[in-house]
Amino acid sequence: MNLLALGLLLAYLLVLLVFAYYGFRRREDTLEDFFVGRREIGKFVAFMTFSATLFSSFTLVGMPGFFYTHGIGSWVFIAFADVFMAVMIWFFGYRIWALGKKFRYITPTEFLRDRFDSNSVMIIAGLIGILFLLPYISIQLVGASILLSTAGLPSLIGSLGFVLVILVYSEFGGMRTVAWTDAFQGSLFLLIGLLIGGLFLAWHPGNLFLDVLRVDPALLSVPGPAGLFTYPMMISFFIMIIFMPATQPQLTVRFFLPKSKKVLKTMMIASPIFAFLAMLPTLVIGLGARLIDPALASGDLALPTVLTVLPGFVVALALISVIASSMSTVDSQILVLSSIITKDLFVNLRKKKISRKARMWIARLSMFLLLGAAFLISVKPPKLIVTLSILSFAGTLQLLPAMMGALFWRRTTKWGALASMVVGVAVLSLAQWGGWRPWFGFHGAIWGLAFGMLALVLVSLVTRPPTRNGRKVVAFLEKEFGML
Amino acid sequence: MGQTHWGWIAWFLIIASWTYSPMVAPAGVFSPFILGLPFTLFWWMVLTLILLVSVILFANRAFGDGR
Numbered sequence: 001m002n003l004l005a006l007g008l009l010l011a012y013l014l015v016l017l018v019f020a021y022y023g024f025r026r027r028e029d030t031l032e033d034f035f036v037g038r039r040e041i042g043k044f045v046a047f048m049t050f051s052a053t054l055f056s057s058f059t060l061v062g063m064p065g066f067f068y069t070h071g072i073g074s075w076v077f078i079a080f081a082d083v084f085m086a087v088m089i090w091f092f093g094y095r096i097w098a099l100g101k102k103f104r105y106i107t108p109t110e111f112l113r114d115r116f117d118s119n120s121v122m123i124i125a126g127l128i129g130i131l132f133l134l135p136y137i138s139i140q141l142v143g144a145s146i147l148l149s150t151a152g153l154p155s156l157i158g159s160l161g162f163v164l165v166i167l168v169y170s171e172f173g174g175m176r177t178v179a180w181t182d183a184f185q186g187s188l189f190l191l192i193g194l195l196i197g198g199l200f201l202a203w204h205p206g207n208l209f210l211d212v213l214r215v216d217p218a219l220l221s222v223p224g225p226a227g228l229f230t231y232p233m234m235i236s237f238f239i240m241i242i243f244m245p246a247t248q249p250q251l252t253v254r255f256f257l258p259k260s261k262k263v264l265k266t267m268m269i270a271s272p273i274f275a276f277l278a279m280l281p282t283l284v285i286g287l288g289a290r291l292i293d294p295a296l297a298s299g300d301l302a303l304p305t306v307l308t309v310l311p312g313f314v315v316a317l318a319l320i321s322v323i324a325s326s327m328s329t330v331d332s333q334i335l336v337l338s339s340i341i342t343k344d345l346f347v348n349l350r351k352k353k354i355s356r357k358a359r360m361w362i363a364r365l366s367m368f369l370l371l372g373a374a375f376l377i378s379v380k381p382p383k384l385i386v387t388l389s390i391l392s393f394a395g396t397l398q399l400l401p402a403m404m405g406a407l408f409w410r411r412t413t414k415w416g417a418l419a420s421m422v423v424g425v426a427v428l429s430l431a432q433w434g435g436w437r438p439w440f441g442f443h444g445a446i447w448g449l450a451f452g453m454l455a456l457v458l459v460s461l462v463t464r465p466p467t468r469n470g471r472k473v474v475a476f477l478e479k480e481f482g483m484l
Numbered sequence: 485m486g487q488t489h490w491g492w493i494a495w496f497l498i499i500a501s502w503t504y505s506p507m508v509a510p511a512g513v514f515s516p517f518i519l520g521l522p523f524t525l526f527w528w529m530v531l532t533l534i535l536l537v538s539v540i541l542f543a544n545r546a547f548g549d550g551r
Contacts, residue, residue, distance in 0.1 A: 072528070268543040
């Protein structure tokens, strides 16, 4: 590892430790403090933690690869959809924020439990979250270890170091520290990405698009050279991405953080601007790499290829940027999974009261065990784990009917919610492993969602609506927002 | 939701339909426009910018100035 990269890496780690120290000093040993930062996060940190959680190392490594391999359709695949996602902050985020303030929820699945008066809904939703997020975390660790190994660190040491750093700052400071570090990591990731894209454009003598048009015109059209971006597939990706704030628990829980409605408004305005700016360099890097070397073995080599024509210090910065984007996603995913285990699977299910101290021990221990499991899986991930990580968005999308029913349709019942999740995951599994070819070229997840919605409506209509807590939640939603 | 909100929802759906419609979005070879920049704007980027401005206006309207 060269000295500059090592120096920058150490400086970066030092900043994370400083955040951990200040987070630790301000901590209060309650689950509300540990998992949602006492719901008092301000404007800048709230929108940055949302954005940094959304953008993982996939953005700087995988997205240029998409532009390199599949061309301009990649912009619609992710940039347009990420900006559109902000609309969902109003639809889902606003309601979830208000519910969190009123009923002191810590996990999104806890809300489903109350709304449907059902532990089963909470458990199934929590397990779907764990099933599709833990493999994704492991694959991120694999990516981080490969990246650190290119910088001279043995891959196992790199991966272990990555896990330990996250463990230290998350265990010490909980959500507050994670949100602060996300803001720092997100800023680094965005600024360095823009620097790389800008420097490449300054280096490149002509017009990027006109040159790409000469090299391979198929890159500037859909479905692209490999035929991936057909319209049904682009629409499938659009649906999977825009609903992430309601279906990926590490994003949903971020709606519990803002201290006021104004903060939520800033989140809605600033996060799509961040997304737009973050996507620009990936477009330049991906198409730029095609001009430098049109025959790379993999699109994932687009970023390293572009770095070969830029000044040496940019390589060290790129390393930090990719590590930062990866850490800011993994820490949030681990924290939310830990909250699901602690609050949903222990505290909410036990009839006997668990002391405050014991709760905090469970929270910290579950986080340790989750990161340990992710690390062990990442050493040699089985094929199923790799498949599940790819299906992460598709799998959690099957939570959408239950979430929509809970928030928007008063007639939704717990049986309807359960049926939607089971049917959705079953249809997705059929498409993935059962040999069924989804109709009309749409992704299996979209058919899972469609059948899940149908199951939600049909089963809800023939079963009894919720009682007790469910009625309180429905009454609140009706009063504040209105329901169907 | 008030009538204004439904109007906004319709507008967002129009932008999405426009983006994912083969009749409007470039399905053949793309022709760059607004030349002279280091890289060129393209229809999907323009639609994304229109969406971005719309989201900002909508957020200001929908959330108002409440605390």
